[in-house]
Amino acid sequence: MALNYTTNQREKYTQLSATEREDIMTGLAAGKSLRQTASAINRSASSISREIMRNSDRRSGEYRASLVHSKYQKRTSAASSRERIADEGDRQYIEEKMIEGWSPEQIAGRRNLETGEQVFSHETVYQYIYRNRRDLAKYLVRAKKKRKKRGSAPQKHAPRIKNKTSIQERPESVNSRAEHGHWEADTMVSRRSKASLCVLSERKYKLTLMRKIDSKTAQNMKDRVVILLKPFPEDLRKTITFDNGTENALHEQINKELGTQSYFCNPYHSWEKGSVENAIGLIRQYLPKITDLNQIDEEEILEIEYALNNIPRKCLKYLTPIEAYMAGVALDG
Structure with a gap:
């Protein structure tokens, strides 16, 4: 079918230790690739990618190991006291898919498709995030640069390419x-x-x-x-x-x-x-x-x-x- 993925792309997300987070921060500072950093700590590149996406500072984009691990410990200790969606499987599903880059609409739509019933709506996902899992909020919107108004590009000649069809x-x-x-x-x-x-x-x-x-x-x-x-x-x-x-x-x-x-x-x-x-x-x-x-x-x-x-x-x-x-x-x- 012309598509052949041979790598084991989907693997369960496992928590990193404080030492591993320090190694990630060191690798980023040294300009190493995700794969190089992952190899150094015997983790998959996808796990490192999820860790960086999840725990980098929302404003500066900086990844600081000590703050990240402290935040993780606070999340863990407070988790039992937060109001959540009732089903543990649904909670895990939402977290995993948010980390993978899915939107609440995609999460709800897909969950309902898989189960064949209305499990929850995308609005329920939003409420769950804002009330109980604010740490997931940074995945809600992909940051975009402000776009110029259409047609406002500098007036210069486009490159000449022969025999173009408009x-x-x-x-x-x-x-x-x-x-x-x-x-x-x-x-x-x-x-x-x-x-x-x-x-x-x-x-x-x-x-x-x-x-x-x-x-x-x-x-x-x-x-x-x-x-x-x-x-x-x-x-x-x-x-x-x-x-x-x-x-x-x-x-x-x-x-x-x-x-x-x-x-x-x-x-x-x-x-x-x-x-x-x-x-x-x-x-x-x-x-x-x-x-x-x-x-x-x-x-x-x-x-x-x-x-x-x-x-x-x-x-x-x-x-x-x-x-x-x-x-x-x-x-x-």
Whole structure:
């Protein structure tokens, strides 16, 4: 099916010791990658990622081991006195999914789908967090920079790419997300290295594919897009929508190798490929801009890809992208 995750991405979250938290803080200060830090204390990179996301300071983003462990001890001692959702399984489910990056709406929608009944609403999750588990509140909203008003980009010439087809000529069947096989492509850059991520998002199923490229060149981008999409049947790779970055200059070669049709957004209209923009926003939860992507290996990238493809989406009726993709392929096959 063109998707093959070989690593053990899902593992139960276990508490860290004070010494391990000190080692994490030391590793972060030294600029080590999550995988290097995890290896040093014999933990998984996903456990370290969850620890940092959960316990870093909300304002400064700083991770301080002594304060973190003190906060954990206070949470533990106070837990028995707090009012909670009645079922212990529901409480654990909410905490685990919040740490994994799910929203209250996704948590409630998915829990209800799995049980076949209305277990709790997303409003109940919000109330539980604010009344009983304020430590989970930092997961509620992904921080975003203030956006410029649309159309307010500096007036300069967009890079010239030959033989582009405008997004305005894209068929309605693509625009409406009525059929599968239509992708959006973009790159996610790092402040600390020339390495980038090539990111692809399928418009109907919200499937995300991502791989590292050493530098943002047209040849590297072309090679990665082809490698990512080639394993899919032709029916699942029909079109690709790009922006006007020069890394997309070899779109005609991509089309030739994949049998796709390429479309290009209007200059400085990145919102016209909203699926991949949203995917990159989710990836930033795991790999913020200060991350040195040179230090991130393929296994860690696959773990993040796996996580994104297993978060339920409201637009998919709380199926995950993987589930929607598999069901869609089976239905059409």
